[in-house]
Amino acid sequence: MIKQRKYQGGRFLAAGLGLLTAVAAFGTASAESYPDKPITFIVPYSPGGGSDQQARRLQPGLEKALGVKVRIVYKTGGGGAVGFNELWGSKPDGYTISNVVVPNIVITSKGKDVGFKPSEFSYIGMTASALGALMVPKDSKYKSLKEFVAAAKANPGKLTVAGVGSTGAANYAELAGILGIDTAYVPVSGGVGKMIPMLQGKHVDAGMTASSHAVKHAATLDTIVVAGAEPSEALPDVPNEPQWTYTTTWGVMAPPGTPADRVAILNKALLEATADAKVREMVVNNGLTPIRQTPAEAKAYVESAVKKFSQ
Amino acid sequence: MIEGLMQALTPTYLLWITVGVTIGMVVGTLPGLTATMGTALLVPFTFALPPGAGVAMLGGLYVCAMFSDAIPAVLVNTPGTPAAMATAFDGHPMVLQGRGQEAIVASCFSSALGTLFGAACYLLLAWPLITIALKFGPPEFFWLGVFALTIIGSLAGDSVLKGLAGGAIGLLISSVGISHGNELARFTFGVPELRGGVSLVAALIGVFAIPQVLSMVAELRKKEFIAEYKPKSGETLKTISKVLAHPVHVVRSAVIGALIGILPGAGSPIAALVSYNEAVRWSKDKSGYGKGDLRGVTASEIANNAAAPAAMIPLVTLGVPGSAPAAVIAGALMLRGLNPGPELFQSDGTLVFSFGWSLLIAGIVTFILGSLFAPLLVRIIRIPLRLLAPLIMLLAVIGAFAIRNNIFDVYIMLGLGVFVFLIRRLGFHPGPIGLGLILGPIIEPSLVQALYISDATSIGRVFFTGTLNIILIALSVLSISFVVWTRRRERVQAQAQAQENASSL
Numbered sequence: 001m002i003k004q005r006k007y008q009g010g011r012f013l014a015a016g017l018g019l020l021t022a023v024a025a026f027g028t029a030s031a032e033s034y035p036d037k038p039i040t041f042i043v044p045y046s047p048g049g050g051s052d053q054q055a056r057r058l059q060p061g062l063e064k065a066l067g068v069k070v071r072i073v074y075k076t077g078g079g080g081a082v083g084f085n086e087l088w089g090s091k092p093d094g095y096t097i098s099n100v101v102v103p104n105i106v107i108t109s110k111g112k113d114v115g116f117k118p119s120e121f122s123y124i125g126m127t128a129s130a131l132g133a134l135m136v137p138k139d140s141k142y143k144s145l146k147e148f149v150a151a152a153k154a155n156p157g158k159l160t161v162a163g164v165g166s167t168g169a170a171n172y173a174e175l176a177g178i179l180g181i182d183t184a185y186v187p188v189s190g191g192v193g194k195m196i197p198m199l200q201g202k203h204v205d206a207g208m209t210a211s212s213h214a215v216k217h218a219a220t221l222d223t224i225v226v227a228g229a230e231p232s233e234a235l236p237d238v239p240n241e242p243q244w245t246y247t248t249t250w251g252v253m254a255p256p257g258t259p260a261d262r263v264a265i266l267n268k269a270l271l272e273a274t275a276d277a278k279v280r281e282m283v284v285n286n287g288l289t290p291i292r293q294t295p296a297e298a299k300a301y302v303e304s305a306v307k308k309f310s311q
Numbered sequence: 312m313i314e315g316l317m318q319a320l321t322p323t324y325l326l327w328i329t330v331g332v333t334i335g336m337v338v339g340t341l342p343g344l345t346a347t348m349g350t351a352l353l354v355p356f357t358f359a360l361p362p363g364a365g366v367a368m369l370g371g372l373y374v375c376a377m378f379s380d381a382i383p384a385v386l387v388n389t390p391g392t393p394a395a396m397a398t399a400f401d402g403h404p405m406v407l408q409g410r411g412q413e414a415i416v417a418s419c420f421s422s423a424l425g426t427l428f429g430a431a432c433y434l435l436l437a438w439p440l441i442t443i444a445l446k447f448g449p450p451e452f453f454w455l456g457v458f459a460l461t462i463i464g465s466l467a468g469d470s471v472l473k474g475l476a477g478g479a480i481g482l483l484i485s486s487v488g489i490s491h492g493n494e495l496a497r498f499t500f501g502v503p504e505l506r507g508g509v510s511l512v513a514a515l516i517g518v519f520a521i522p523q524v525l526s527m528v529a530e531l532r533k534k535e536f537i538a539e540y541k542p543k544s545g546e547t548l549k550t551i552s553k554v555l556a557h558p559v560h561v562v563r564s565a566v567i568g569a570l571i572g573i574l575p576g577a578g579s580p581i582a583a584l585v586s587y588n589e590a591v592r593w594s595k596d597k598s599g600y601g602k603g604d605l606r607g608v609t610a611s612e613i614a615n616n617a618a619a620p621a622a623m624i625p626l627v628t629l630g631v632p633g634s635a636p637a638a639v640i641a642g643a644l645m646l647r648g649l650n651p652g653p654e655l656f657q658s659d660g661t662l663v664f665s666f667g668w669s670l671l672i673a674g675i676v677t678f679i680l681g682s683l684f685a686p687l688l689v690r691i692i693r694i695p696l697r698l699l700a701p702l703i704m705l706l707a708v709i710g711a712f713a714i715r716n717n718i719f720d721v722y723i724m725l726g727l728g729v730f731v732f733l734i735r736r737l738g739f740h741p742g743p744i745g746l747g748l749i750l751g752p753i754i755e756p757s758l759v760q761a762l763y764i765s766d767a768t769s770i771g772r773v774f775f776t777g778t779l780n781i782i783l784i785a786l787s788v789l790s791i792s793f794v795v796w797t798r799r800r801e802r803v804q805a806q807a808q809a810q811e812n813a814s815s816l
Contacts, residue, residue, distance in 0.1 A: 046635065046638065047347060047350075047351040047354075047635070047638065047639045047642065048351075048632065048635075048638030048639045048640075048641055048642035049638070049642075052351075052642055053642055053645060053646065056354065056355075056642070056646050057646065059355070073716050074351070074715065074716070075715060075716055075717065076507070076715060077488070077506070077507020077508055077510075077715065078488065078489050078506040078507040078508070079489060079494065081489070081506055081507065082504070082506065082507035082715075082717075085503055108494075114503070114506070115503045157766070157767060158767050158768070159767065160763075160764050160766075160767045162760075165494060166493075166494045183767075184763060184764065184766040184767040185763065186449075186760055186763040186764055187491070187492045187493075187494075187759075187760070187763065188756075188760060189491040189492070189756050189759075190576075190756065193575075193631060193632060193638060194575070194576060194756075196629070196630070196631050197444075197445065197575045197625065197629060197631045198448060198449065198760075200445055200629055200631070201444075201445035201446060201447065201448055203448030203449060203764065204764065216630060216650060216652070217630055217652065219630070219652055219653045219654050220629060220630070220652070220653065281648070282646070282648060285648055285650075286645065
């Protein structure tokens with residue numbers, strides 16, 4: 001009786017082992033067939049903003065290329081720091097990715113204990129960029145950059161310029177230095193959406209943000225200068241300031257230590273998503289410049305931003 | 312405009328508006344699921360529809376959520392979204408008096424009235440109204456916030472001091488996180504999660520829902536369910552005539568709602584609070600407020616609903632969303648290659664107007680659905696407390712988590728809940744705390760921005776000149792003196808009464 005039981009136990013053990021091997025085999029198989037379950041896409045800024053737009057634009061293409069669902073979740077707060085931190089602590093298995101905005105991720109983390117290090121994320125690629133733009137209300141006293149600079153020089157510290165938070169402050173300081181002007185800077189919290197009505201209602205003399213917003217609000221705001229070596233295609237007839245290098249770039253990243261083969265799969269999917277004619281058209285219509293990058297290029301791009309803002 | 316109406320009346324539009332309204336009913340009712348969250352979740356589904364029908368559905372959701380958030384506010388004293396906070400002040404006492412059906416029908420009818428008014432403003436007065444809204448800059452927003460703070464006088468109950476302390480607690484909690492302007496971490500105690508600040512929705516759930524659950528548990532032996540309820544026939548018509556019996560009050564609430572709704576960033580919660588405060592101030596008999604006055608419910612609901620369509624006005628005239636759900640709707644339009652803003656009037660005028668008509672229709676659909684379901688909804692108050700308390704608790708936890716997908720918000724919500732439950736026993740009212748939480752994010756950034764602007768000139772010039780600033784300062788001063796005056800008169804009367812009683816003895 002006992003012997004028989006033992007024998008049965010052995011059989012169960014064998015069956016169990018067999019099952020385990022099967023599970024293990026299935027496990028390895030699934031590792032090779034990444035991705036086989038939905039991917040979480042963190043948007044660290046509020047619904048309706050530029051990052052949300054990017055995620056929504058990419059979502060259908062990514063789903064098609066990867067063959068799994070892409071779920072968008074909003075983890076907002078702290079100028080993106082909350083969402084970036086969430087990704088920093090997520091499992092680096094390629095199933096959690098996030099939107100990233102450069103240089104915002106660098107500036108929010110600069111000299112502060114935010115928990116994450118911008119240079120250590122696994123970057124999948126940047127997808128679109130916009131140049132810095134200085135805007136005035138449609139019927140402003142200052143019709144051109146020349147008039148604006150002349151007024152600022154005649155009344156040092158008397159003109160007000162709004163921008164978004166500390167990222168805006170750093171980028172505006174660069175422009176003010178190049179132009180040699182001294183103005184009062186008004187930091188707006190809560191995104192560009194809060195700044196535009198201040199400008200439209202003439203509560204500040206000028207506002208500085210990405211050129212995509214200048215394109216969007218062209219009916220109520222005039223752009224007097226854009227950053228970059230060449231005139232902007234999206235904003236023709238607006239003078240460019242070659243020394244001003246402010247660029248905002250949107251991209252996608254994964255937690256630090258994500259396996260290179262998975263990053264490569266995600267990068268391929270991202271390139272397929274951005275290659276779609278409809279997506280390209282949306283990007284261009286929104287005043288953005290499409291970008292296509294390899295993970296190495298994306299990493300180098302972020303590192304150059306870290307270097308630029310470390311001084 | 313007529314083309315827009317014809318488009319909004321097509322079966323496709325009507326169907327999707329109804330779908331939006333139905334989802335809005337659920338989203339608004341569950342605390343923590345806000346209109347913003349609901350619209351954001353629905354955006355991918357709009358891709359399958361014509362752009363106009365898609366935004367009509369989102370608009371329907373938004374408008375209906377501004378009604379249905381009153382349901383939990385009234386029935387279990389827990390606002391479904393921040394905008395319904397003021398609805399609970401009088402709505403819940405009505406339920407306790409057995410007037411649950413009346414309170415729900417009144418909320419529903421007021422919401423429909425507010426929506427109709429707001430949508431009419433959108434269709435007819437968008438441009439003149441927006442020129443007023445643009446006059447609001449940082450100093451004006453600061454004074455508006457200060458003016459809204461004076462509502463503490465109407466909420467404080469027996470002790471103004473406790474009301475002020477409650478407001479200060481709310482403002483203090485709202486200042487946790489990264490500061491505006493110089494972006495320094497405040498009151499974060501090295502906890503990274505606190506850098507993002509305390510979520511308003513999670514905090515409000517904590518302030519209102521948790522103390523409610525705890526007192527249900529504490530009173531379990533005394534009470535079996537929230538209140539009695541017997542469905543009455545003809546209640547809907549009777550309630551409607553009661554609401555309409557105060558035409559001045561209705562119009563005032565609607566105008567306040569629309570005017571505040573149009574200011575980018577202020578939104579429905581502020582509209583409802585200011586409207587409630589004005590209702591108290593302008594009423595001859597104020598004694599009923601806070602104890603189940605129907606006008607308290609209608610003031611709040613008319614205003615928060617009028618504010619919803621009005622929040623779309625800055626979107627179509629300036630390209631700037633007037634509220635968070637409006638921002639999501641803007642995003643949905645942009646993904647379809649439509650740029651919300653003044654040029655949309657020229658390029659897609661029909662869409663702009665059909666959207667306005669859709670909001671109006673959504674108001675009517677909300678009323679039909681709401682009044683049909685009112686008798687059913689009110690049955691919640693007959694659910695035994697031993698089932699209802701854990702149910703609310705469950706919804707509170709889900710809601711606090713869902714708003715930012717952050718478990719830390721749940722801990723904050725629970726901690727605040729226990730805190731408020733305890734100080735309620737000391738005579739504090741949760742209203743002022745909620746008020747501080749809602750107004751902090753309006754007052755502080757506008758104060759900081761206005762101070763930076765005054766770098767260029769002077770504080771006196773930025774804060775104390777300009778017609779709007781003067782008006783808002785005068786209103787605040789009047790409001791405070793009014794509270795002081797009524798309180799003194801009440802005290803003198805009470806003393807006279809006491810003396811009379813003493814001498815007659």
